[in-house]
Amino acid sequence: MNIGFVGIGLMNGSLSLDLQRLYPNVVLQGISRKDATLNRAVELGLIHQKGTLDTLANADMVFVSIPVEAIAKLLPKILDNIGDNTLVMDFGSTKAAICEAVATHPKRNQFLAAHPIAGTEFSGPDAAIPNLYDGKTMMLCEAQQTRPDLLLHAENFLKKLNMVVRRMDPVAHDRHIAYVSHLSHITSFMLGKTVLEKEPDEQSIFDMAGSGFASTVRLAKSSPEMWMPIFIQNKHNVLETLNEYISNLNLFKEKLEAEAVEELLAEMKYINKIGTILEHK
Amino acid sequence: MNIGFVGIGLMNGSLSLDLQRLYPNVVLQGISRKDATLNRAVELGLIHQKGTLDTLANADMVFVSIPVEAIAKLLPKILDNIGDNTLVMDFGSTKAAICEAVATHPKRNQFLAAHPIAGTEFSGPDAAIPNLYDGKTMMLCEAQQTRPDLLLHAENFLKKLNMVVRRMDPVAHDRHIAYVSHLSHITSFMLGKTVLEKEPDEQSIFDMAGSGFASTVRLAKSSPEMWMPIFIQNKHNVLETLNEYISNLNLFKEKLEAEAVEELLAEMKYINKIGTILEHK
Numbered sequence: 001m002n003i004g005f006v007g008i009g010l011m012n013g014s015l016s017l018d019l020q021r022l023y024p025n026v027v028l029q030g031i032s033r034k035d036a037t038l039n040r041a042v043e044l045g046l047i048h049q050k051g052t053l054d055t056l057a058n059a060d061m062v063f064v065s066i067p068v069e070a071i072a073k074l075l076p077k078i079l080d081n082i083g084d085n086t087l088v089m090d091f092g093s094t095k096a097a098i099c100e101a102v103a104t105h106p107k108r109n110q111f112l113a114a115h116p117i118a119g120t121e122f123s124g125p126d127a128a129i130p131n132l133y134d135g136k137t138m139m140l141c142e143a144q145q146t147r148p149d150l151l152l153h154a155e156n157f158l159k160k161l162n163m164v165v166r167r168m169d170p171v172a173h174d175r176h177i178a179y180v181s182h183l184s185h186i187t188s189f190m191l192g193k194t195v196l197e198k199e200p201d202e203q204s205i206f207d208m209a210g211s212g213f214a215s216t217v218r219l220a221k222s223s224p225e226m227w228m229p230i231f232i233q234n235k236h237n238v239l240e241t242l243n244e245y246i247s248n249l250n251l252f253k254e255k256l257e258a259e260a261v262e263e264l265l266a267e268m269k270y271i272n273k274i275g276t277i278l279e280h281k
Numbered sequence: 282m283n284i285g286f287v288g289i290g291l292m293n294g295s296l297s298l299d300l301q302r303l304y305p306n307v308v309l310q311g312i313s314r315k316d317a318t319l320n321r322a323v324e325l326g327l328i329h330q331k332g333t334l335d336t337l338a339n340a341d342m343v344f345v346s347i348p349v350e351a352i353a354k355l356l357p358k359i360l361d362n363i364g365d366n367t368l369v370m371d372f373g374s375t376k377a378a379i380c381e382a383v384a385t386h387p388k389r390n391q392f393l394a395a396h397p398i399a400g401t402e403f404s405g406p407d408a409a410i411p412n413l414y415d416g417k418t419m420m421l422c423e424a425q426q427t428r429p430d431l432l433l434h435a436e437n438f439l440k441k442l443n444m445v446v447r448r449m450d451p452v453a454h455d456r457h458i459a460y461v462s463h464l465s466h467i468t469s470f471m472l473g474k475t476v477l478e479k480e481p482d483e484q485s486i487f488d489m490a491g492s493g494f495a496s497t498v499r500l501a502k503s504s505p506e507m508w509m510p511i512f513i514q515n516k517h518n519v520l521e522t523l524n525e526y527i528s529n530l531n532l533f534k535e536k537l538e539a540e541a542v543e544e545l546l547a548e549m550k551y552i553n554k555i556g557t558i559l560e561h562k
Contacts, residue, residue: 117491121556137488166488179476180490184497190533191468192555193548194526195460202558207418207447209461210398214559215496216465221556224549231537231545242534245475246527252471253523256512264512267474268505274473275402275502277483278495 004051004059004086005030006078007066008041010120011091013128015063016046021130022160029055033066041125053081061157064090069229072101079107087150089114093181094233095141095170112154113141113170115177116163123223138163139177141170178237183245185219185227186238192220285332285340285367286311287359288347289322291401292372294409296344297327302411303441310336314347322406334362342438345371350510353382360388368431370395374458375514376422376451393435394422394451396458397444404504419444420458422451459518464526466500466508467519473501 001023005012008030019026029051032038041047056062056078064071064078071092078088079102089112092098099113118136120127138158143151158165168176195217199205231238255263282304286293289311300307310332313319322328337343343359345352352373359369360383370393373379380394399417401408419439424432439446449457476498480486512519536544 117489119491119493121493136491139489176480176485176489179479180486180494183475184472184494186530186533187468187472188497189549189552190526190529191465192552193529194464194522196552196555197529198460198522198525199457204457205461205558208398208420208457209559210400210417212400212402212500213461213465215499216469217555217559218496219493220552222553224546224553228542228545228549232540232542235537235540239534239537241475241479242530242537244479245471246530246534248471248474248478249467249523249527249530252467253520253527256516256520256523259513259516261509261513264509265505268470268509271470271473271477271501272503272505274477274498277486278490278498 001025001061002027002029002059004056004062005047006056006062006064006074008032008037008046009065009124010122010127010132011065011116011118012063013041013044013046013125014130014132015065017128017130018133018161020045029059031056033070037125044125044128046125046128053077056081056086057083059083059086061154062086062088064088064092067226067229068092068094068098068233072097072233075102075111076105079105079111082107082110085150086110087112087146087154089154091116093177093230095139095173097233099142099170108145109147110150112143112146112151114154115139115141115173117181121218121221123226133161133163135162136164138165139173140165140167141173143167174234175237178234178241182230182234182238183241185222186231186242187245188217188219188222192217282306282342283308283310283340285337285343286328287337287343287345287355289313289318289327290346290405291403291408291413292346292397292399293344294322294325294327294406295411295413296346298409298411299414299442301326310340312337314351318406325406325409327406327409334358337362337367338364340364340367342435343367343369345369345373348507348510349373349375349379349514353378353514356383356392357386360386360392363388363391366431367391368393368427368435370435372397374462374511376420376454378514380423380451389426390428391431393424393427393432395435396420396422396454398462402499402502404507414442414444416443417445419446420454421446421448422454424448455515456518459515459522463511463515463519464522466503467512467523468526469498469500469503473498 016028028047029049030041030047031051038050071090095113102108102111116138118132309328310330311322311328312332319331352371376394383389383392397419399413
């Protein structure tokens with residue numbers, strides 16, 4: 001089996017580790033904008049050889065894990081170059097613009113739009129870890145537009161990774177994911193900014209920040225190159241979530257100003273419910 | 282050694298586990314507003330006997346870990362009842378109002394105002410875990426007002442727990458902690474609220490929420506009874522942090538609306554710095 005990686009950081013790098021475990025004879029080729037990244041991926045054993053758009057013709061499967069605006073731009077060219085039985089999957093965190101970018105491509109049915117609900121706050125080939133996908137959800141969009149044999153192949157592969165597959169319309173995907181992923185990245189970044197601006201004395205952050213703060217601000221370590229394009233591409237939905245979030249903060253502030261203790265208590269008890277919902281994860 | 286716990290939940294319960302390891306002959310008595318909590322604490326072996334304000338006279342050390350408004354109210358009465366060599370420490374997340382509440386108490390010098398930078402999002406005696414304090418920071422306020430022999434005793438005890446002691450003025454403590462702890466609890470609660478309101482279909486939260494969301498919203502599981510009084514007692518500082526946070530969110534929103542990609546990138550790169558600062562933790 002020959003696998004092509006477009007981008008070789010956290011997502012494809014981790015996938016490479018799983019692929020090598022599942023298919024000991026797999027041949028892995030990689031493409032990256034940055035030569036340093038490719039060299040590092042070779043060093044780490046994440047790819048066997050550097051590829052080009054042309055060599056992707058030999059790949060059975062191609063995984064595209066690069067910033068979302070680059071996926072939308074590059075995907076048509078990738079499809080131009082693949083073989084007749086190559087399956088291309090992208091791992092972008094947005095789906096509508098990406099599906100649209102290849103909607104009328106003659107090889108549209110060799111593409112499967114995917115979004116793994118998996119990741120860490122780290123990036124680059126050194127961030128690759130084994131079993132990143134184990135037990136996680138894989139969102140598939142417009143799966144009915146993928147050639148049935150290739151879709152079946154993909155689903156078998158995802159089963160081997162022990163992933164749970166969910167299908168969703170790309171527009172609905174982008175609306176939901178804005179709430180449960182994109183918004184929390186922004187709230188984390190802004191929390192980090194607020195503390196950095198007001199606590200120029202780094203020692204006091206270091207001393208007084210507990211595990212709660214570390215957890216809440218964790219996503220503020222995420223790659224700007226990866227996330228800024230997500231916010232832009234999903235701007236319409238992200239702005240809606242931001243408006244609602246800011247409005248909730250303002251309401252909370254008013255209640256706190258008024259010392260409306262019963263209302264604050266009731267609200268916080270209602271929100272505690274999120275714990276029960278997430279418990280199953 | 283005889284130890285008195287006022288409140289027997291996550292904080293004092295975890296302390297009990299460490300105390301029993303360090304001092305096998307320790308005698309532990311507990312006071313709680315709720316009888317069910319006391320019974321559960323006995324069942325879990327976190328206390329040996331139920332106490333009263335009167336029996337605290339026999340305690341060598343008393344730890345007060347209850348909601349902060351209750352600490353401010355109860356602390357003078359606790360001091361009224363202790364023996365001549367009893368040391369009382371509170372573990373409240375605010376310090377100014379608590380120090381003020383006992384400022385003129387005749388036994389002020391038997392009190393040490395403390396805030397352990399340790400905890401989890403869970404509460405109650407069942408949340409008690411061993412080694413909660415291991416390697417963590419203990420903030421001490423107005424330590425110079427504590428009787429030197431009792432202070433030395435406390436510091437030796439904290440060393441045994443492997444805690445790092447930092448001294449800070451209570452007003453400065455409350456200002457800093459609003460940024461690195463109180464604010465992040467509010468941002469988490471409001472993130473939880475925004476998602477709960479907009480995603481009435483719980484299944485989609487369940488499917489699409491990844492570890493990033495779980496981490497950012499973790500503090501929204503925290504006890505409202507414990508946290509609402511903290512926000513109220515530290516209202517002045519908390520409102521200031523909220524104003525700055527909301528203002529940063531509005532600025533981000535404007536940049537996103539304008540698709541100011543270079544500015545967004547630069548801002549996010551600057552915020553990434555928080556990772557390096559917290560790395561040492």
